[in-house]
Amino acid sequence: QNQLDAIQLELTERIHVLFLEKFNGNKLAFAKSVHCDEKTIRRLFEHQQGMTINLLFKIAFALDIKPTQLLEGLSLNEISV
Helix, strand or coil: CHHHHHHHHHHHHHHHHHHHHHHCCCHHHHHHHHCCCHHHHHHHHCCCCCCCHHHHHHHHHHCCCCHHHHHCCCCCCCCCC
16 A cells, blocks of 8 residues: 555656646646646645546646656556465
């Protein structure tokens, strides 16, 4: 679970950096481009909400990048059971 939390934090940080570059911190404009509520974006950036695959794809589209670019280099270490 710690690895998943770390991946989510990194992914959210990557999105936040790109959001700041493209939308100059305007959460309302970003939310409109993502086709979601501004509250969703705010909660995502405040680490109060997780992200669905659907939301990830919408965010990537709004940022004009491929979802795989956001996920590049992120992976779970293999865990022995």
